[in-house]
Amino acid sequence: MYYLVKNFRDKSVTLRIKIYGESSSVRVVTPNNYYHEVYVMSRKKETSRNLERVNINGHLVPIDRSRKHHRGWETYWDDKLEGLQSVMEYLLDIFGIKKVTTIIVSPDTMRLLDVLKERQGNNYELYQYDRLTKVLRISGLSSNFPIGKYLQTIDTLCVGSKVSITLDDLLNMNCVxxxxxxxxxxxxxxxxxxxxxxIGGLRRLKYLSLWVSDLNMEDVFGELTHTRDDGKERIKECTFHLFQMIEFD
Known part of the structure; x- marks a missing residue:
């Protein structure tokens, strides 16, 4: 079947690959928005030990292709994230698709952004649930999740849990x-x-909300004496807006 699909499918039809983090599935989508979906399930949910096994990107995994699954097949994996990546690579290869078009992320699948960045840069649409956006509102991430590496590619980031981020991450971010x-x-x-x-860094930043401990207002604002290119004091403008944007204990 792999050989037949890869070599004899109608290549005039442009197909797209979409990854759905919330449902752990990968879709092959036609121009008319018809699709076939492959679900990535936990091995613990495998109800039958008599399922056929297929080789997906080097992994021999159980698959349920019965008609009870509307528009899709179920595959079973020990590591669901590895399963999503493997199914993605397999479908890209078999259908001759060069890149993933869309990914809808969830806290459990944020690490897939690293995979996509390595294989195709930032050339994809990023959604959260059903909205096209570069705005991410996330909670439930582990405290060691390296959110800083995504601050170059996301316009708005709202995180409701403690994450791993450094001052250098903030100084180099590109967020609005x-x-x-x-x-x-x-x-x-x-x-x-x-x-x-x-002094002109963080040019795109419009709103910043952080928790600050032991803030000494005189110490923080007393030395900010930079002037703008037109010779006017910039600090008066900056001080007012920054004061409004920072939350204090």
């Missing part, structure tokens, strides 16, 4: 809006961040 509701930053870190902002 950033809200971190559980991480704590020191007065010294905020001082460096605001100084960087005042």
């Amino acid at each position: 809006e950033l809200l971190l509701s559980k991480n704590r930053f020191t007065s010294t870190e905020i001082k460096r961040l605001l100084q960087h902002w005042a």
